[in-house]
Each structure stands twice: as C-alpha cells, then as structure tokens.
Amino acid sequence: MIRGSLLRTVRLGVRSLLLHKLRSALTTLGVLFGVSSVIAMLAIGEGASEEAQEAIRRLGSQNVILRSVKPSDNQVTDQTTRVLTYGLTHDDFARVAETFPGVVRAIPIRELPDEVRFGSRALRPRVLATVPSYLDVTGRVLHEGRFLEEIDDREVANVCVLGYEVARHLFPFQTPVGEKVRIGSDYFTVIGTLLPRVRLGSDRPDPGEDVTGEVFIPLKTGRRWFGDMILRIRSGSRDMEEVQLHEIVAEVDLAENVPFVAAACRTMLDREHTERDYEVVVPLELLLRAQETKRIFNIVLGSIAGISLLVGGIGIMNVMLATVTERTREIGIRRALGAKRRHIVTQFLVETVVLSIGGGLLGILLGMAIPAGIERWADMRTIVTPTAPLLAFGISAGVGVVFGLYPAWRAAVMDPVEALRHE
Amino acid sequence: MSGRGQGRPVAELEDVSRVYRLGENVVKALDGFSFRFEEGEYWAVMGSSGSGKSTLLNLLGCLDRPTSGSYRVRGEESSAMDDDALSDLRSREIGFVFQSYNLIPQLDVLENIMVPLFYQDVPPADGPERALRLAERVGLGDRLGHRPLELSGGQQQRVAIARALINDPALVLADEATGNLDSATAVEILNLFDELHGEGKTILLVTHEPAVGERAENVLRLADGRIAEVSRAREVGA
Ligand SMILES: Nc1ncnc2c1ncn2[C@@H]1O[C@H](COP(=O)(O)OP(=O)(O)OP(=O)(O)O)[C@@H](O)[C@H]1O
Numbered sequence: 001m002i003r004g005s006l007l008r009t010v011r012l013g014v015r016s017l018l019l020h021k022l023r024s025a026l027t028t029l030g031v032l033f034g035v036s037s038v039i040a041m042l043a044i045g046e047g048a049s050e051e052a053q054e055a056i057r058r059l060g061s062q063n064v065i066l067r068s069v070k071p072s073d074n075q076v077t078d079q080t081t082r083v084l085t086y087g088l089t090h091d092d093f094a095r096v097a098e099t100f101p102g103v104v105r106a107i108p109i110r111e112l113p114d115e116v117r118f119g120s121r122a123l124r125p126r127v128l129a130t131v132p133s134y135l136d137v138t139g140r141v142l143h144e145g146r147f148l149e150e151i152d153d154r155e156v157a158n159v160c161v162l163g164y165e166v167a168r169h170l171f172p173f174q175t176p177v178g179e180k181v182r183i184g185s186d187y188f189t190v191i192g193t194l195l196p197r198v199r200l201g202s203d204r205p206d207p208g209e210d211v212t213g214e215v216f217i218p219l220k221t222g223r224r225w226f227g228d229m230i231l232r233i234r235s236g237s238r239d240m241e242e243v244q245l246h247e248i249v250a251e252v253d254l255a256e257n258v259p260f261v262a263a264a265c266r267t268m269l270d271r272e273h274t275e276r277d278y279e280v281v282v283p284l285e286l287l288l289r290a291q292e293t294k295r296i297f298n299i300v301l302g303s304i305a306g307i308s309l310l311v312g313g314i315g316i317m318n319v320m321l322a323t324v325t326e327r328t329r330e331i332g333i334r335r336a337l338g339a340k341r342r343h344i345v346t347q348f349l350v351e352t353v354v355l356s357i358g359g360g361l362l363g364i365l366l367g368m369a370i371p372a373g374i375e376r377w378a379d380m381r382t383i384v385t386p387t388a389p390l391l392a393f394g395i396s397a398g399v400g401v402v403f404g405l406y407p408a409w410r411a412a413v414m415d416p417v418e419a420l421r422h423e
Numbered sequence: 424m425s426g427r428g429q430g431r432p433v434a435e436l437e438d439v440s441r442v443y444r445l446g447e448n449v450v451k452a453l454d455g456f457s458f459r460f461e462e463g464e465y466w467a468v469m470g471s472s473g474s475g476k477s478t479l480l481n482l483l484g485c486l487d488r489p490t491s492g493s494y495r496v497r498g499e500e501s502s503a504m505d506d507d508a509l510s511d512l513r514s515r516e517i518g519f520v521f522q523s524y525n526l527i528p529q530l531d532v533l534e535n536i537m538v539p540l541f542y543q544d545v546p547p548a549d550g551p552e553r554a555l556r557l558a559e560r561v562g563l564g565d566r567l568g569h570r571p572l573e574l575s576g577g578q579q580q581r582v583a584i585a586r587a588l589i590n591d592p593a594l595v596l597a598d599e600a601t602g603n604l605d606s607a608t609a610v611e612i613l614n615l616f617d618e619l620h621g622e623g624k625t626i627l628l629v630t631h632e633p634a635v636g637e638r639a640e641n642v643l644r645l646a647d648g649r650i651a652e653v654s655r656a657r658e659v660g661a
C-alpha cells in the first residue's frame with residue numbers, strides 16, 4: 001500500500017513537473033552539469049593517473065635509474081669544435097652492480113645518436129647499446145624474434161632489436177626479423193621486436209621526430225663501432241661529447257630497500273663526480289608522488305563537485321520555493337480534502353528528488369559521453385569507474401532531499417484556510 | 424437550538440468563538456455560537472458579508488479550530504485535535520464544494536474525484552469503481568479522462584461535488600457553490616443538491632442569494648458572528 005501510494009506520488013509528481021517542461025528542464029541543468037563534470041573529471045583524472053602509474057611501474061618500481069645529464073655550465077666558448085666529457089662511467093656501473101648491497105643486478109645503457117634506415121625510410125630513434133638482462137629489468141615485452149643474448153655481446157655481433165614504433169615505421173608491410181637495417185654507417189640484422197610501451201613524461205623525444213622509438217644493439221658492438229665519442233653537429237658548431245654510459249638501471253631485491261639504494265647511489269655519485277652531470281630517478285618515489293598528486297587532485301575535484309552540486313541544489317530549491325508559492329491554492333485544496341502535512345511534504349519532496357535525479361541521470365549519461373569523446377578524439381586514456389555513476393546518482397538524490405526539505409516544509413506548514421484563499 | 428432532536432446529531436457547536444487578532448484589532452468572527460446540525464438536514468447559511476459564514480464553514484469542516492468552545496463531528500471533539508487528527512477527520516467525514524471549483528489542474532476528472540481517498544489511512548479497495556459511479560451520477564461518465572481546463576464551470580462544479588461525496592462524508596459543505604455560475608447552470612447544481620438531500624445527505628450551503636436559500640430545507644441567518652434567525656421551512660408535518 002505504502003509502495004503503491006509512493007509510486008502514484010512519483011507519477012503525479014512527474015506529471016506536475018511536465019506541466020512546466022522548460023522550467024523543469026532548466027532546473028535540472030545545475031545538477032546535470034555538476035554530475036557530468038564530476039564524472040568526466042574523475043574519468044580523466046583516473047585515466048591520467050593510471051597511465052602515469054603504469055608508466056612508472058614499467059620503469060620498474062623496484063628499480064633505481066641513474067642517468068647522465070649534460071651539465072648546463074661552461075657553455076660559453078666560441079670554439080667551433082670542443083670535447084665535452086661528462087656523465088656516468090664504467091666505474092660507476094661497476095660500483096653499483098658489484099658493491100651495493102640490495103642490488104640484484106644492474107644494466108648499463110649507452111645511447112647513440114645515429115640514424116636508422118631501411119631502404120628509403122629513415123628514423124632517428126634512441127639507439128641503445130645494452131645487455132641482455134635489459135628486458136627483464138625494465139619489464140619490456142618481446143613481440144617477435146628474440147632479444148639480445150650473451151653470445152651477441154661476446155661475438156660483438158651486428159644485430160639489433162627494434163622497438164615497436166621503429167619496426168612499424170620502417171617495416172609497415174612486413175616482419176623486420178631477418179632484415180638488415182643501417183645504423184650510422186653499418187648494417188645490422190634485426191633479430192627481434194618489442195611490444196610498445198607507454199610514453200613517459202621524462203622521456204625526451206628528439207625534436208623534429210614524430211616517431212620516437214628505440215633500437216637495441218649489444219653493448220660491445222656499440223662500443224666497437226661508435227667508441228665513447230659522440231659527434232653532434234648543431235647549427236654550425238660541432239660538439240664532441242664523451243659519455244661512457246647514459247643510463248644505469250639497478251634492480252633492487254626488495255621494495256623496502258629502494259630508498260637505501262637510491263640514497264647510496266646519490267652519495268656515491270656525489271663523491272665521485274665533480275659536477276652534477278647525473279640524475280637519480282627512483283620510480284617508486286615517482287609512484288608515491290603520483291599517488292599524492294592524485295590525492296590532491298581528488299580533493300580539488302571533490303571541492304569543485306561539492307560547489308557545483310551546491311549551486312545546482314540551490315537552483316532546485318529556488319524553483320521549488322517558487323513552485324510552492326505558485327501552488328499554494330493546490331496545497332490548500334489538498335489539505336481541505338484530508339491531506340496531512342506529511343502528504344504535502346512527500347509530494348514536494350518527491351518532485352524535487354525527481355528533478356534532481358532526472359538531472360543526475362542525464363548528467364551521468366553526459367558525464368560518460370565526455371570521456372568517451374575525449375578518448376576518441378583527444379587520444380587520452382580515461383577510466384569511468386563503476387562507482388562514479390553510482391556515487392553521482394546517490395549524490396543527486398541526496399541533493400534533492402536536502403534542498404527539497406525546506407520548500408516542502410514551507411508547503412506543509414501553510415494554514416489550510418489561508419492557502420485556500422490564496423489567488 | 425434545534426427543538427426537534429429527531430435525527431442523530433452530525434455536527435454540534437457549543438459556545439464556539441473564533442477570534443482573529445490583527446495587532447490591536449480583535450475581530451470576533453464567531454461569538455458564542457451554539458448549534459446542532461442533524462443527519463439528513465439541508466441548511467442554507469445566509470447573512471451579510473463579513474457575518475462569519477465562511478468562518479463557520481471552516482470550523483465545521485475542521486479546517487480551523489475554535490478559539491474557545493467545543494465542536495463535535497459525529498461525536499468526535501475537534502477542538503483538542505492536532506493537525507494530523509483534524510486532517511484525518513476531514514478525509515473521513517467532510518466533503519467540500521468551493522465557489523471556484525478548486526479542482527487540481529494536472530489531474531483528470533476521475534483522479535480529481537479520487538483525491539480524498541489518497542489521503543485516507545486505509546483507502547477503500549473499491550475507490551475507482553466508486554469514483555466511476557459518482558462521475559456517472561453527476562453526468563460526467565463520458566468525460567473521465569478530461570482535465571479541469573477542458574470542462575465548463577458547471578461541469579467542474581459537478582466534478583467537485585462528486586469529489587465531495589467519494590468518502591461518503593457526514594457533512595457536505597458548500598461555500599457559494601453557485602457563485603461563479605450562470606443562473607441556468609446554478610439551477611442544475613442546486614437540483615443536484617436536492618437529489619443528494621433526497622438520498623439522505625447532510626448538506627450546508629453558504630449563499631448570498633435568497634433564491635438559493637429558498638431551495639434549502641432550512642435557513643440559518645448570521646449577523647456579526649451570531650445566529651440572527653433560524654427558519655425551518657418545512658417543519659415536520661407542516
Ligand atoms: N484570517 C483572518 N484574519 C482576520 N480577520 C478575518 C480572517 N478571516 C476572516 N476574518 C474576519 O472575520 C469576519 C467574518 O469573515 P467571514 O469570511 O467568515 O465572512 P463571510 O460571512 O464569509 O463573508 P462573505 O460573505 O464576504 O464571504 C470578517 O470580519 C473578516 O474580516
């Protein structure tokens with residue numbers, strides 16, 4: 001019986017609202033936009049944070065990464081040719097790999113600034129000279145063929161493994177495995193390709209290249225063909241750089257030990273290097289920072305959501321107060337016909353909740369359409385968690401109740417005789 | 424008071440006053456009013472403007488409580504009731520017919536007739552059939568799905584009368600029920616009241632118009648919140 005009468009109240013409430021379609025529609029807009037912006041922003045934030053966290057996890061949350069950084073001072077020379085020596089050394093690598101407790105293994109990486117070509121297609125990816133365990137330590141996944149192996153290093157073989165983007169670009173119509181590509185002035189046989197990895201903010205895409213990618217060659221091969229000297233020709237001046245290693249990735253046995261290893265690396269590098277020509281990247285720290293950022297983002301989002309729903313709720317309340325005044329006579333009639341105060345409260349509360357839930361439902365639809373559109377046209381990852389629409393629905397119903405109570409109460413406490421006299 | 428006492432009392436007022444205070448001003452809309460309406464009677468309540476007719480009707484209809492004195496509907500004392508109990512009493516025992524029809528615009532004819540049942544604690548199971556019968560009874564059996572704005576004034580007032588009867592009330596109260604209607608339509612409505620009277624309903628009709636007053640069985644005339652004249656037009660055996 002109770003349920004039947006509530007159902008009827010809802011039906012009649014909807015009908016009353018439909019008497020003023022435009023007004024009702026406009027009234028729902030506040031909640032509609034509030035809810036949709038909350039859902040959309042949550043989805044975007046969730047997607048971005050998930051992407052960042054995933055990228056960091058791919059760097060290896062149990063890894064500590066040391067990188068060579070070109071020092072920014074002693075720039076001012078008018079020599080046209082000079083040699084700049086900086087960065088991580090083989091000695092650094094040996095210390096990290098062999099003497100640091102907690103380090104399971106470490107891998108050295110050199111980066112060569114060479115063009116990679118196949119036929120008429122050319123690219124300027126990061127050419128990385130490294131060791132076989134690179135794959136395990138960085139968690140990259142093989143796509144085709146095989147990765148570098150010990151024997152390649154021992155034999156100083158001219159072999160290479162292509163990153164996904166490079167393989168796609170150089171070999172759009174065929175498998176690259178077994179083909180020969182030219183790196184610099186030498187030919188390398190492709191022995192495998194990797195699956196793509198998510199781009200990271202800290203990756204430095206080479207300017208002027210629309211495809212960044214990686215090509216891997218054995219460490220010794222790299223040293224043999226390219227030496228420790230790297231020649232960069234840049235707008236008239238010829239810079240010679242001597243960098244022994246561009247990156248060292250150290251894998252730590254336990255996540256708890258990551259901060260200690262990171263600290264040890266920093267201390268060691270600080271002691272061994274006269275200038276700051278290195279950086280220490282700790283994905284775990286980045287991960288924690290990303291989570292903190294996300295937390296702050298959520299707080300900001302929550303405040304915006306709260307404010308917009310408050311505004312929406314006040315809008316609804318405003319309209320309902322006007323409605324109550326406008327329908328004073330109807331209230332008087334219903335009271336004369338036996339309606340108790342709670343019947344009047346229920347009637348107006350139901351109308352307010354129908355309005356706000358209506359706005360909420362439309363807001364959920366819009367809020368889910370926006371991330372879908374962004375994913376499609378802006379190529380950004382978005383994630384609509386199942387809790388977001390449920391939460392939004394609950395909140396919009398709550399807004400209806402909270403902001404409907406006052407107008408409903410105003411309607412209920414009217415004196416029936418006066419209400420009947422109202423014109 | 425009624426000298427007859429042959430019927431069962433439906434509404435009994437004993438020394439009822441209703442005082443309005445507006446700042447310094449005190450208006451005694453009803454002043455020491457005592458009267459007894461009995462079952463099956465048909466009364467016209469008359470009197471000049473401001474004499475307290477509407478105030479009396481609101482009290483009788485339990486829309487309002489007396490400032491002092493006692494009022495009983497079918498033996499239930501209203502002056503001590505809270506708002507919920509008064510509402511409940513209205514929904515069971517009172518049927519209102521207003522001057523301006525007062526139908527609910529977003530509801531159709533059948534729904535308007537059933538509104539009083541929505542508010543009963545235990546609505547009768549045969550509500551819709553009852554509403555249908557009443558709609559036919561007032562000659563609107565073919566307009567059930569129409570909204571009030573699609574009906575003429577006379578038709579709206581017929582719906583209002585059907586609505587006033589749906590809960591089988593002890594008292595049907597009509598305040599200037601023909602005031603907005605042309606004379607021909609007013610006569611139709613008054614005929615309907617006559618029929619209801621014939622069926623044994625207790626009816627109170629507030630009116631200005633002597634012609635309307637003449638149609639009623641009895642006339643109660645008010646002046647300044649007091650009874651000025653009681654005329655029983657058709658005394659038993661007269
Ligand atoms: N809410 C109120 N506040 C103050 N005074 C009121 C109120 N309602 C009625 N009165 C006063 O009570 C007296 C009786 O009013 P009532 O409405 O009962 O008259 P009435 O006989 O119905 O008149 P009419 O024929 O014009 O409808 C009047 O003097 C009126 O001014």
Ligand SMILES: [Mg+2]
Nearest residue numbers: 476477478598
């Ligand atoms: Mg009056």
